[in-house]
Amino acid sequence: MPIWLMPFGAAYPGLLQKFAIYAIFAIGFNILFGLTGYLSFGHAAFLGVGSYTAVWSFKLLTMDVLPAILFAVVISGFFALAIGYLSLRRSGIYFSILTLAFAQMSYNLAYSVLTPITNGETSLQLTRQDPRVLDSMLSARGEGLPTAGLFGHSFSGFEGFYFCAFVLLIAFFVAQKIFASPFGMMLRGIKSNQTRMNYTGFDTKPYALTAFVISGMYAGLAGALLAVTDPLAGAERMQWTASGEVVLMTILGGVGTLVGPVIGAWLIKYFENIFSAFNESTLHRFFDFLPAPVADPVVTVASLFVGEGWQLTLGLLFVLVVMFLPGGIMEGVRRISATFRRHSAAPPNPATQAQPAE
Structure with a gap:
């Protein structure tokens, strides 16, 4: 790590x-x-x-x-x-x-x-x-x-x-x-x-x-x-906020899974300690590839989601996960892995398929 x-x-x-x-x-x-x-x-x-x-x-x-x-x-x-x-x-x-x-x-x-x-x-x-x-x-x-x-x-x-x-x-x-x-x-x-x-x-x-x-x-x-x-x-x-935090960790990662709560804990602590330390100067360095007329409004909007507003980013992430991945992040991992397995599976050979009885 x-x-x-x-x-x-x-x-x-x-x-x-x-x-x-x-x-x-x-x-x-x-x-x-x-x-x-x-x-x-x-x-x-x-x-x-x-x-x-x-x-x-x-x-x-x-x-x-x-x-x-x-x-x-x-x-x-x-x-x-x-x-x-x-x-x-x-x-x-x-x-x-x-x-x-x-x-x-x-x-x-x-x-x-x-x-x-x-x-x-x-x-x-x-x-x-x-x-x-x-x-x-x-x-x-x-x-x-x-x-x-x-x-x-x-x-x-x-x-x-x-x-x-x-x-x-x-x-x-x-x-x-x-x-x-x-x-x-x-x-x-x-x-x-x-x-x-x-x-x-x-x-x-x-x-x-x-x-x-x-x-x-x-x-x-x-x-x-x-x-x-x-x-x-x-x-x-x-x-009670600490009790609620562990509930968010578990739901975010995936209730009932082994790895999910670990991932959820890491994500929340990362947001709490890293996103909360971002400021406008950090964002200006991140978006310095954009033209100045575009970078300034982008930084103004993005600053609402970092620093003291890091919980807004976490809240939006939690809403998206609950809406589109009710099983947490691990459900997304399962969906992605299932998609790869379907694409990597070879198409069946018609000659080897069982034929219906006449």
């Missing part, structure tokens, strides 16, 4: 880390939404819980990333178990509203009531006074703030991205096994017709709850990796 994304201006560690982390977030959300059809508007709560847990692991125990990730996944799983147990008593829009309500409750708790744990609006951050018990036992305390690492080696530059990318590959492999397993077939049955499955004797609630917990653990893993790359945790990661 640092090589083939260089022509697109996206080959720097911070953005590549976001590509990997939010791809994990979208893959986990797709296990719930893509397989069972349950649309959650509250998955950002698990993202925030994972971040807070990882930062507390850094503050209390060690700057090694493995304990932080482990604790974040486990705590997020228990949190998802509690919310999922209550939310899955309803289905459809009522389930979505319940998850949104729980997420907003979590956001407000983190922002105000639980300030001793979350540090409120100033975010939970590392300090030099943090105990870091395990690190203090193994080495002397340094002067500045420590950085996250693996087995004593601190991440720097692209190392943090490669670690996140390695975790993404593992997360994708696990999701692939879930999709191809009998458990995944049960989840598809829930999405297809949950009432019919109940009538045939299957208790679908444990399967849906398990999918919800797995999805929440993926979100907690993504939150932990956000804390690994930037050791702070704030309540803004639990806002």
